Amino acid sequence: MLREEIMTNHQVNQPTLRHFIWMGSSRFCLAGGVVFATVAVGQGGLYQHLGVYGAYLFWTFLFMLLGGALFSSLIMGPNRLVRSYSLFGLGFFLYAAAWVAAYFTVRGLPGEALGSLLGPVLMALGFMMVLGTRQALSKIIAGLVIAHSLGYFLGRPLLGILGEQLGMICWGLIYGLGFGAGLGYALFMAQTPLAE
Structure with missing residues (x-):
């Protein structure tokens, strides 16, 4: 039933891939900037009051909160906001769990690279669970891994170039884009018949 509603909605509104990429990039740029700004100005205090893992949990929750709100208009069908929060709640939690586990197990750049592979894969699987589809799963995994890695590793050098605070915020913006x-x-890809 929901799939039929989405198909009908798609035929009326004709969302485009370009629109989804633009909206995703601009909105997550905002989320990345906000979250990385809290790292830039509050990391020490968060580590002191919440511990390292508590701080990472706080940042994960912040991404889930912002992602759910900012991406709800890209969710097709009824109950967009609830479904968007479900999507980002599960997807970003799985992403963060994999990324943090890889980073703290392997450490350094190899840990970041492993997290950049495993995190988006688990996020894609979480998205598929919430959306109730396996449509275009391999394309979605590839898209998330590539886009995440580009944003993360193109932004990462800014930390050394621009200094800890400004560099961290700019890294967050590039990561978000x-x-x-x-x-x-x-x-x-997960919601439109064009992706089949």
């Missing part, structure tokens, strides 16, 4: 494009791509 890249990963957000992948998120928009994933949502389009």
